[in-house]
Amino acid sequence: MAPLILASTSAYRRELLARLRLPFDTERPEVDETAQPGEPPVALAMRLARAKAQAVAARRPQAWVIGSDQVAALGERPLGKPGGRDAAIGQLRSMRGRAVAFHTAVCLARDGRIVAEQLDTTVVRFRALTDPEIERYVDAERPFDCAGSFKSEGYGIALFDAIETCDPTALVGLPLIATAQLLREAGFALP
Numbered sequence: 001m002a003p004l005i006l007a008s009t010s011a012y013r014r015e016l017l018a019r020l021r022l023p024f025d026t027e028r029p030e031v032d033e034t035a036q037p038g039e040p041p042v043a044l045a046m047r048l049a050r051a052k053a054q055a056v057a058a059r060r061p062q063a064w065v066i067g068s069d070q071v072a073a074l075g076e077r078p079l080g081k082p083g084g085r086d087a088a089i090g091q092l093r094s095m096r097g098r099a100v101a102f103h104t105a106v107c108l109a110r111d112g113r114i115v116a117e118q119l120d121t122t123v124v125r126f127r128a129l130t131d132p133e134i135e136r137y138v139d140a141e142r143p144f145d146c147a148g149s150f151k152s153e154g155y156g157i158a159l160f161d162a163i164e165t166c167d168p169t170a171l172v173g174l175p176l177i178a179t180a181q182l183l184r185e186a187g188f189a190l191p
Contacts, residue, residue, distance in 0.1 A: 041073035049105035057109035120170035
């Protein structure tokens with residue numbers, strides 16, 4: 001089988017893909033992730049997943065390449081990674097008592113072209129969080145590298161009333177159900 005490459009340096013995506021027990025390498029895609037003016041969150045997630053997969057597949061034409069991207073959206077406003085404490089607190093304040101959609105795209109590429117792609121949308125319903133709850137959470141988990149300022153696989157689960165999803169791994173950054181389907185269709189041996 002041709003090599004498999006994850007077009008990402010995300011530790012979260014690497015850990016998720018490792019669950020499928022396939023050998024793979026990772027490679028930085030070197031893609032500008034800036035949203036285009038007026039670009040809806042779903043379109044942004046799809047465009048970036050494609051761009052990442054195609055960038056690495058162009059450099060490694062014999063490999064199968066997985067590209068993925070996630071865009072959190074409060075309404076039609078994309079939410080990025082906060083980068084620091086104050087921004088994380090601000091994001092969580094804006095989401096309290098509201099529903100936030102997490103659009104996670106995955107693309108499989110080979111020879112520089114997209115072979116298949118899928119999109120998962122997970123809706124997270126936040127509790128009506130108090131400022132002390134938000135600050136306590138941010139100080140405990142420091143989710144500065146996570147879109148939406150939380151880690152659902154950790155202490156962040158306490159922030160929610162509900163999660164509506166077809167694939168719980170999508171919220172972490174790589175929809176494994178869709179990824180496994182794409183890989184099976186490409187000929188990878190999975191259960």
